Amino acid sequence: MFFAILFFLTGSWLYYLQVIKGPFYSDLSFRNSIRLLNISAPRGNIYDRSGKLIAGNTLSFGVFIVPQEADDIDSEMENLSGILGVSKSLLERNYKRNKTASFAPCELIRGVSKKAAISIEESRFEMPGVLVKEIPFRNYYYKEVFSHVVGYTGEIGPLELELLKPYGYNIKDMIGKDGIERFCDRILRGKNGGMQVQVDNRGREVRVMSYRKPRSGKNVYLTFDAGLQKLVYNLFDGRKGAAIFMDPNNGEIFSLVSSPSYDPNESLAKAVRSEESPLLNRAIMGVYPPGSVFKLITAMAALETKSIRPDTGFVCLGKLNIGRDKFSCWNKDGHGYVDLEKAIAWSCNVYFYHAGLLTGAEKITEYANMFGLGRKTGIELFGESSGFVPSKEWKRQEKKQTWYPGDTANFSIGQGDMMVTPLQIAAVVASIANGGFLVRPHVLKPAGNVALTNLDTEELKVAKENIESIRRGMRKVIEDPDGTGNRAASGIVSVSAKTGTVQVGPGIRPHGWFVGFAPSVNPKICFAVFLENGGSGGDAAADIAKPAVEYWFRKKQ
CATH class of the missing domain: 3.40.710.10 (DD-peptidase/beta-lactamase superfamily)
Known part of the structure; x- marks a missing residue:
């Protein structure tokens, strides 16, 4: 009698899992194999009055990790540290700061060289969950010459995010921090795209489920020579x-x-410390x-x-x-x-x-x-x-x-x-x-026929x-x-x-x-x-x- 009752309960539970809840778990499994990727919009260029490029974008790479797809995060960070030539502690700090959800790609580092990006791609089987993304990197072609006018970009901060979120800004966005980069940020920044990709159990992309093309930012022309x-x-x-x-x-x-x-191409730490107040x-x-x-x-x-x-x-x-x-x-x-x-x-x-x-x-x-x-x-x-x-x-x-x-x-x-x-x-x-x-x-300079500022005399x-x-x-x-x-x-x-x-x-x-x-x-x-x-x-x-x-x-x- 006892075994009959046990058999009945077990069968009922299996029926519940497979038939009644089956679609739910199937959908959950499917969703767990979907990766959501943000595609950064190329920022608009900044030109002088005759069309000389002052600030533009250079192709760069960023390294990310999807926590739920990684076998051993600690070990994978050790491997990445060796390939990238950076300390493991830096990657760990960035991971703790940037992690949002186990299924979301977490940025570990950006500004990675093409050579390092290729090395990581070649080692993907040893580091499941690690992926490399192309990220536009801001390049200031005249270096110090235009810095007080053009300014620079940086990652959005908590206070900035609070103020700008109603305008479509999100965490990790790169924004203008000073100069024209800041004044014209909404013109220059464009609109990010994104895509959903299905991945297998080793984190390899199987197919693209949906794709939204990023919209490039608009260019800005200065009155400068x-x-x-x-x-x-x-x-x-x-x-x-x-x-x-x-x-x-x-x-x-x-x-x-x-x-x-x-x-502005370099870290500002030295400039901040300088007694010359650059x-x-x-x-x-x-x-x-x-x-x-x-x-x-x-x-x-x-x-x-x-x-x-x-x-x-x-x-x-x-x-x-x-x-x-x-x-x-x-x-x-x-x-x-x-x-x-x-x-x-x-x-x-x-x-x-x-x-x-x-x-x-x-x-x-x-x-x-x-x-x-x-x-x-x-x-x-x-x-x-x-x-x-x-x-x-x-x-x-x-x-x-x-x-x-x-x-x-x-x-x-x-x-x-x-x-x-x-x-x-x-x-x-x-x-x-x-x-x-x-x-x-x-x-x-006016954008088309529209002056960006009040020029009344x-x-x-x-x-x-x-x-x-x-x-x-x-x-x-x-x-x-x-x-x-x-x-x-x-x-x-x-x-x-x-x-x-x-x-x-x-x-x-x-x-x-x-x-x-x-x-x-x-x-x-x-x-x-x-x-x-x-x-x-x-x-x-x-x-x-x-x-x-x-x-x-x-x-x-």
């Missing part, structure tokens, strides 16, 4: 500073260099006193308020006493009788002390703000600084101090609490070069004759035998400029500015070059600007 960018970068020769060369009529940037730089984009993030280049703003404010006329003159004896304080000119012997054009050409401090005191700090602040100082330009790069324009009210509220005439004197020549970015100064120079329009500096409420007076002074900076920038005189094109030297502290080499435009009539390019501790602006900074401007006009001939 790769040749000019490379030349300017090389002219810095590793010295700290920044330079911008742009079209003063529409704000297109031909070159934007920050030095020193970093190679990750800092000095062109848009660095803030510095404008020094004597700010005299252009002081001149404009003084002319517009009728505090001076172009022919107004002052006598420079090498210093000016204001109250009990003495304010010096850089020329200790003095410049003698100076009008506006000579004051700009010779960068006479005493002239601008007088002009600033007659104009008043409030009006100088007003015109500095009008020309875009104290606020971001809106360039398509992240981390732009606003700079800072001081005022009487600010000093009273923040410092609990009174604004004195000496503050106005310092303010008039760009010293004191005033802070600007090199890009802001380039935009100021553009406004003078184009006859009084505030343009928006930008680095992206703003007409400044300044008299054309006052702009012309300042432009004549800037021309004399180069053409006057005693002009502070005459070493930048070119036999190829007429240049108008303004030099600036910023005192930093006792025993410390001053910062140098050299800004301007060319040709002097109907300008086609403007520039701002800044060198940290570069000495007089008419020297080292001018030596960067001159060959760059000459290169541009030789190319246009």
Whole structure:
């Protein structure tokens, strides 16, 4: 009787497993033999204005493991370590970090050479569950030259994923981390594809069940000229500073260099540790006193308020006493009788002390703000600084101090609490070069007929004759035998400029500015070059600007 009952129960259980639950287990077995593979979409390329490739994709390989298909994960990682020439602990760390489900391929490493990929494929029978996938690898063809503009890509982080998941981003996605790679990420990234493949009990692919083709990202074109960018970068020769060369009529940037730089093809660990701060984009993030280049703003404010006329003159004896304080000119012997054009050409401090005191700090602040100082330009790069324009009210509220005439004197020549970015100064120079329009500096060419950024210009409420007076002074900076920038005189094109030297502290080499435009009539390019501790602006900074401007006009001939 007992055996009869046991036989009945066993038979009933077998019937239940084979007949009633059979389809379920069959389906489960079938699903366990299906592998889901993600196919990365090729990222769009980045080109310069003439179609030279700046950033693109190179074929690379990644190694993955499907946990449920592996016989011995520990042993297989040991084998992979030997083939790849990497530590087993690295593979183990990546496995723990990237594993999601036993049936899902888990990334162990990427950037594997073709030779290593072939070796792994040849050893597949010894390492069931291990597979090699093609992964587009980002390549930056100009290395350090474009890094502060183009940026770099990296694996999406937890906080980024939380913000971007609603837009179709997933774990392990490669995204733009800085520069145009970040600003245009949704344009460049495309849409990943995928496929379902059936595999046998050794993890070998038997057939493709379904396939969704990846959609490549769109290409992006920059306003830059790769040749000019490379030349300017090389002219810095590793010295700290920044330079911008742009079209003063529409704000297109031909070159934007920050030095020193970093190679986005390599690990950023070294750059992060460097005391030279190569990750800092000095062109848009660095803030510095404008020094004597700010005299252009002081001149404009003084002319517009009728505090001076172009022919107004002052006598420079090498210093000016204001109250009990003495304010010096850089020329200790003095410049003698100076009008506006000579004051700009010779960068006479005493002239601008007088002009600033007659104009008043409030009006100088007003015109500095009008020309875009104290606020971001809106360039398509992240981390732009606003700079800072001081005022009487600010000093009273923040410092609990009174604004004195000496503050106005310092303010008039760009010293004191005033802070600007090199890009802001380039935009100021553009406004003078184009006859009084505030343009928006930008680095992206329109996509088709659609502008990727707002390129509206703003007409400044300044008299054309006052702009012309300042432009004549800037021309004399180069053409006057005693002009502070005459070493930048070119036999190829007429240049108008303004030099600036910023005192930093006792025993410390001053910062140098050299800004301007060319040709002097109907300008086609403007520039701002800044060198940290570069000495007089008419020297080292001018030596960067001159060959760059000459290169541009030789190319246009």
